[in-house]
Amino acid sequence: MGDGLCWRCDSMVEKKQLEQWFFKITRYADELLEFKDIDWPERIRIMQTNWIGKSYGADISFGLEHPGVQEKEIRVFTTRPDTIFGVTFFVMAPEHPLVPALTTPEHKKEVEEYIRKAQRQTEFERTAADAEKTGVFLGSYVINRVNGEKVPIFIADYVLPQYGTGAVMGVPAHDQRDFDMAKKYNLPIRIVVAPDGWDGKELHQAHVEGGHMVNSAQFNGLSMEDMQSAICDYLAEKGWGSRTVTYRLRDWLISRQRYWGAPIPMVYCEKCGIVPVPEKDLPVLLPRNVEFKPTGESPLKYCEEWVNTTCPKCGGKAKRETDTMDTFMCSSWYFLRYTSPQASDYPWDEASLNYWMPVDIYTGGAEHATMHLLYSRFFVKALRDIGLVKFNEPFTKLFNQGIIVQQGEKMSKSKGNVITPDDYVNSLGADAVRVYLMFVGPWELGGDWNDNGIVGMSRWLNRVWNLAMADYAEKNRDAEAEKDCLRVMHKTIKKTSEDMERFRFNTMLAALMEFTNVLSKALEAGSVSEATWKLAVRNLLIMLAPSAPHMAEELWVSLGYDYSIHNQLWPAWDRELAADEEVTLVVQINGKVRGKLTLPAGINEEEAEKAAFADERIKAQVEGKSIVKQIYVPGKLLNIVVKQDKAVPDARGNK
RNA sequence: GCCGAAGUGGCGGAAUGGUAGACGCGGCAGUCUCAAAAACUGUUGAGGGGCAACCCUCGUGUCGGUUCGAGUCCGACCUUCGGCACCA
Numbered sequence: 001m002g003d004g005l006c007w008r009c010d011s012m013v014e015k016k017q018l019e020q021w022f023f024k025i026t027r028y029a030d031e032l033l034e035f036k037d038i039d040w041p042e043r044i045r046i047m048q049t050n051w052i053g054k055s056y057g058a059d060i061s062f063g064l065e066h067p068g069v070q071e072k073e074i075r076v077f078t079t080r081p082d083t084i085f086g087v088t089f090f091v092m093a094p095e096h097p098l099v100p101a102l103t104t105p106e107h108k109k110e111v112e113e114y115i116r117k118a119q120r121q122t123e124f125e126r127t128a129a130d131a132e133k134t135g136v137f138l139g140s141y142v143i144n145r146v147n148g149e150k151v152p153i154f155i156a157d158y159v160l161p162q163y164g165t166g167a168v169m170g171v172p173a174h175d176q177r178d179f180d181m182a183k184k185y186n187l188p189i190r191i192v193v194a195p196d197g198w199d200g201k202e203l204h205q206a207h208v209e210g211g212h213m214v215n216s217a218q219f220n221g222l223s224m225e226d227m228q229s230a231i232c233d234y235l236a237e238k239g240w241g242s243r244t245v246t247y248r249l250r251d252w253l254i255s256r257q258r259y260w261g262a263p264i265p266m267v268y269c270e271k272c273g274i275v276p277v278p279e280k281d282l283p284v285l286l287p288r289n290v291e292f293k294p295t296g297e298s299p300l301k302y303c304e305e306w307v308n309t310t311c312p313k314c315g316g317k318a319k320r321e322t323d324t325m326d327t328f329m330c331s332s333w334y335f336l337r338y339t340s341p342q343a344s345d346y347p348w349d350e351a352s353l354n355y356w357m358p359v360d361i362y363t364g365g366a367e368h369a370t371m372h373l374l375y376s377r378f379f380v381k382a383l384r385d386i387g388l389v390k391f392n393e394p395f396t397k398l399f400n401q402g403i404i405v406q407q408g409e410k411m412s413k414s415k416g417n418v419i420t421p422d423d424y425v426n427s428l429g430a431d432a433v434r435v436y437l438m439f440v441g442p443w444e445l446g447g448d449w450n451d452n453g454i455v456g457m458s459r460w461l462n463r464v465w466n467l468a469m470a471d472y473a474e475k476n477r478d479a480e481a482e483k484d485c486l487r488v489m490h491k492t493i494k495k496t497s498e499d500m501e502r503f504r505f506n507t508m509l510a511a512l513m514e515f516t517n518v519l520s521k522a523l524e525a526g527s528v529s530e531a532t533w534k535l536a537v538r539n540l541l542i543m544l545a546p547s548a549p550h551m552a553e554e555l556w557v558s559l560g561y562d563y564s565i566h567n568q569l570w571p572a573w574d575r576e577l578a579a580d581e582e583v584t585l586v587v588q589i590n591g592k593v594r595g596k597l598t599l600p601a602g603i604n605e606e607e608a609e610k611a612a613f614a615d616e617r618i619k620a621q622v623e624g625k626s627i628v629k630q631i632y633v634p635g636k637l638l639n640i641v642v643k644q645d646k647a648v649p650d651a652r653g654n655k
Numbered sequence: 656g657c658c659g660a661a662g663u664g665g666c667g668g669a670a671u672g673g674u675a676g677a678c679g680c681g682g683c684a685g686u687c688u689c690a691a692a693a694a695c696u697g698u699u700g701a702g703g704g705g706c707a708a709c710c711c712u713c714g715u716g717u718c719g720g721u722u723c724g725a726g727u728c729c730g731a732c733c734u735u736c737g738g739c740a741c742c743a
Contacts, residue, residue: 043658043659043660043737043738046658046659046738047658047659047738050657050738050739051738051739053742055742055743076743077742077743078743079743080743133741156741158741158743159741159742159743160741160742160743163742163743164742164743171743175743176741177741178743246742247742248742366659366660366737366738367737367738370739403737405736410737439679440667440679442668444660445660447667447668448667450666450667452666452679452681453667453680454680455680456678456679459679459694462694506667506669506678506679507668507669507670507677507678509678509679510668510669510677510679511677511678512678513678513679514677514678517678586673586674588673588674588723590723591673591722591723591724591725593673596674617710628723629723630723631673631723636673636674637673637674637724639673639723640723641724
């Protein structure tokens, strides 16, 4: 974990070559870059796009003539085939299979030393962007076919074995990594794409931008862009290279050397080799009687009666695969399984699956962008291609909730900073905790955990409880209060309905609190009819039900309504009843608020203007100034733009 | 380094280009109480003026811009968080 040690026992983490199982997710790379059927946040789409990392470039062959080596070429992938004449060295990954054969005896010791060092490094050290470039010369050469030059071969750990072909052409003038490498080992730096206005001077860093070709034989003078297609055509014609596409995405390694996980259903037969477990024998279940020993291997290996089996093909002696599957396997299709909980001996029921899938709205953290969410898309596409599902994407709409962090850090078991809500659930109830988490901020932002204000939620829920359970008695019935109460109710229904759609639970709850405050006053004054009171409380509870499901149900049933509140229709709002009768007209002078007038709702511009100019404060502000312009926003705002009359001096006689 | 998100009172946060600070926490004052807790009521951005009702100035990370009007739009920058990180 980061420091190269095991997080549990602090022993060194080592790299070993293992034979393991992969899923060919790369086959779906292009389709996974396509998001047209789904409504997902841009940042997730960007993360997946970057993760897949599609690059266009060329596959170029370099000539090889080395005694004792059969291969007559090594291929590289480059996004900059235009710089082919700038190649001054050649670099292979230390793990490249041709390295031992291409190492000359006088360099052997140094090369082997370097490879050992590279293997000891953690992935983190090796891929840190600011790490110094290091490498060693193998003593051998490739031929750059375009100009026939002999180019020295190095190995360097900045070249990754699993990307492209595991070998690159070194163009120090036009790639910063190659530049650093060349500086360190005094390799020539040859400019082939000259910056516009270049004076022939040496570079202080790689020139990666455009320009025109120099030192490139018959191609001199072309623009970089023209060169890119010209050189590809040339290479293709000569049979030395072709346009190609490469992905950063690697195949999905599903093997785990752990006990907990679904066993990979494969059998190794002495005669038949690798044989899949037939469908009728699936699933392969984990054995119970295993021992956990610190061997670095799966405990399944030592469970004789489980490991030893017979070959499904020839019936001979065979051993089971002891690797288990990555847990992301299960999370990649559990939502399909959820459609058919009743199915006991098959994964899902076709009709149920087609009824429910794809998921309309899926919520989860953005941290799943390049793992769970990508794997699930891949799974569905693969299942579609073998005819098991009929849709292309698992989740039509995605909404990312934020992460509640602890003092700026993600909570994690290994850091020991996990806050569990149990204490709060015990003292204040699950509903209060739930409502608090919904209230603290926008759902998609998350935030730092603190318990400031959780008591406020509990207090509010208590008020709702008292309100609902109160014996309402009409005392001073008031037509205005009645109307106001209904207006707030309809406004609240509108607000909560809209906020629910937008996942804005914090403002939805704020609206419910305001409604509660209005009802508290009505209860105390006894100002509305009993029918109105009953309706208001009923709707309040229904609107509260998604946020505080337990309490809402309890109150619902206590008030004599039929179980369950969670099966009720969401209330509808009436536009007319929700409309304000009066509006606050803001009067601005030159954009600054100078007055607020309470006026009837349907007021027009003329009336608003008249009211504004009748106001003493406005009059004083406009006095002695000429009106340049007026902006009127119906029922909301009147902005009067004025200019000081030049002729009118102020009290001090200044102009 | 690259990509993305976010910067607003003492705190969490609210605000289709149109009243900045809804709602809640905390604080202050009060009611109740022998007292405290709980509950309830009022008040609460900063600074200034007025006996007062009120009024004025400043204020949404920084600096510019667009606009009658900017927390909101545009440009540059700073900070924090998240993701990726030698991908040829």
